[in-house]
Amino acid sequence: MKSLLFFILLLACYVVQAQQTITLSGTIKDKNGEPLPGTGVYVSDYKIATSTDDKGRYALRLKAGNYNILVQLLGFKATNKNVVINNQPVNLNFTLEQSETQLSDVTIKPDPNRLHYLNTFKTYFIGLTENAQKCKMLNSEILRFDYDNEKRTLTVQSDEFLIIENKALGYKIKYLVKEFQYDYKTRIVYYEGYPNYEDLPGTDNQKKKWAIRRSEAYNGSSQHFFSALFNNTIKEEGFIINKLIRNQVQENLADSIIQAQVGGFTSTLLTLPGTHQFGSPKTTNTAVTVSKPKQSKGFAALNRAEILTDTLVHRYNDQIKKIDFTNVLYVIYTKERESSGFKARIGMPVNRPSELNNTQISLINMTSPPAYFYKNGSVYNPRAMLYEGYWAWEKIADSVPMDYIPPGK
Structure with missing residues (x-):
């Protein structure tokens, strides 16, 4: 009985570890330091995405691995950063530049x-x-x-x-x-x-x-x-x-x-x-x-x-x-x-x-x-x-x- 219980405990620990996720968070601002609410935050190649709150903050829960994080907001240049997630929370901030292409300038x-x-x-x-x-x-x-x-x-x-x-x-x-x-x-x-x-x-x-x-x-x-x-x-x-x-x-x-x-x-x-x-x-x-x-x-x-x-x-x-x-x-x-x-x-x-x-x-x-x-x-x-x-x-x-x-x- 003790052996069976020990096996069940080991299995439970394994399941918890397999499902463990780490927090990736940060803020997205413009070059003047103003927060950019509603910015899309995407994990490239995955079905994972979110958007920033009214203070330009975002948070994602990710398993350990290597990821490309893409951020995009209309009127600004899309940008991306690579991040490696291990076993500790990661802070990743972005500064977006306004797009130089304006509709009025396009012919x-x-x-x-x-x-x-x-x-x-x-x-x-x-x-x-x-x-x-x-x-x-x-x-x-x-x-x-x-x-x-x-x-x-x-x-x-x-x-x-x-x-x-x-x-x-x-x-x-x-x-x-x-x-x-x-x-x-x-x-x-x-x-x-x-x-x-x-x-x-x-x-x-x-x-x-x-x-x-x-x-x-x-x-x-x-x-x-x-x-x-x-x-x-x-x-x-x-x-x-x-x-x-x-x-x-x-x-x-x-x-x-x-x-x-x-x-x-x-x-x-x-x-x-x-x-x-x-x-x-x-x-x-x-x-x-x-x-x-x-x-x-x-x-x-x-x-x-x-x-x-x-x-x-x-x-x-x-x-x-x-x-x-x-x-x-x-x-x-x-x-x-x-x-x-x-x-x-x-x-x-x-x-x-x-x-x-x-x-x-x-x-x-x-x-x-x-x-x-x-x-x-x-x-x-x-x-x-x-x-x-x-x-x-x-x-x-x-x-x-x-x-x-x-x-x-």
């Missing part, structure tokens, strides 16, 4: 190419998956398009949240587009911004359908993979890790493209239709895509021996783990089949053995080791990795917030 010029630019943005930002077909941008007029005819690059920015209604997953996504750039010559796309998620209102039947689709979107994703990697439940969750060995010619080519095009960006490389795509976790919501060379004469050998997580994953501290490896990780997800649209639209499915036909396969390239990641699947330094394959195919339309909890967990 709206009709652009006959705007629709074309908008379609390009939708393709490379929201995506082309089945879920993307059920996404709608509610205020695309806030997007500013700038096309450089000489460089043949399209740049898109916004000073306000782009509102995306995702009726496939039941989310309203507020996304502040810091920068989106597409190069028509090199077919490289780069984007960076800060998303926040809200649940759409719906009937009980709609919510049940959304729950199923959210689970499908999460299952097999990079977020799911790194969460399983942290918890050492890779095989139970349906993942198999092999190693892909490429020849040095291909490796040098990829490195040279990245160094030439990415520069100092904190970047993520994604696969786009008709291109060779790399990708990294969406936690920073930054992306760069590199076109596939027209004639690649290199070879790649797949080692089907399973890589054990004990040799791949190393503890950094209680909240963070890290990975470092050579060559390329070949990640197989066995519990879902790949979308028919993946092969049809992307034009270049990942090479695979015949027994893995229609299996979701993603590749992880290590560029700046090591990569650090958290229990919820978020990655501290996404620039450390580049993705290819299925993880690069799914974009904003197939994303779920970082505080998403899969059914049964």
Whole structure:
């Protein structure tokens, strides 16, 4: 009886610790020190948000982890700060500057190419998956398009949240587009911004359908993979890790493209239709895509021996783990089949053995080791990795917030 009681007490202590949250608070003022009531305070990539009171104060309850905090108020420049939450309350203050762009100063010029630019943005930002077909941008007029005819690059920015209604997953996504750039010559796309998620209102039947689709979107994703990697439940969750060995010619080519095009960006490389795509976790919501060379004469050998997580994953501290490896990780997800649209639209499915036909396969390239990641699947330094394959195919339309909890967990 004493042993049973002791076990129950231990379990109760564990539940309390697992649910423990820490207070993040502060004040938001203008440059004259005046408080700014009604300022929106958003946790990027989560379903967490609040607003300041009449004295410009805010407070959020967060679990231990690394967060991007975004604040925005109409008439002021949006700003963000990164904060690490451990086991002590954190005070984080903001000073907002007034926006230099005044409505009276704006001259709206009709652009006959705007629709074309908008379609390009939708393709490379929201995506082309089945879920993307059920996404709608509610205020695309806030997007500013700038096309450089000489460089043949399209740049898109916004000073306000782009509102995306995702009726496939039941989310309203507020996304502040810091920068989106597409190069028509090199077919490289780069984007960076800060998303926040809200649940759409719906009937009980709609919510049940959304729950199923959210689970499908999460299952097999990079977020799911790194969460399983942290918890050492890779095989139970349906993942198999092999190693892909490429020849040095291909490796040098990829490195040279990245160094030439990415520069100092904190970047993520994604696969786009008709291109060779790399990708990294969406936690920073930054992306760069590199076109596939027209004639690649290199070879790649797949080692089907399973890589054990004990040799791949190393503890950094209680909240963070890290990975470092050579060559390329070949990640197989066995519990879902790949979308028919993946092969049809992307034009270049990942090479695979015949027994893995229609299996979701993603590749992880290590560029700046090591990569650090958290229990919820978020990655501290996404620039450390580049993705290819299925993880690069799914974009904003197939994303779920970082505080998403899969059914049964």
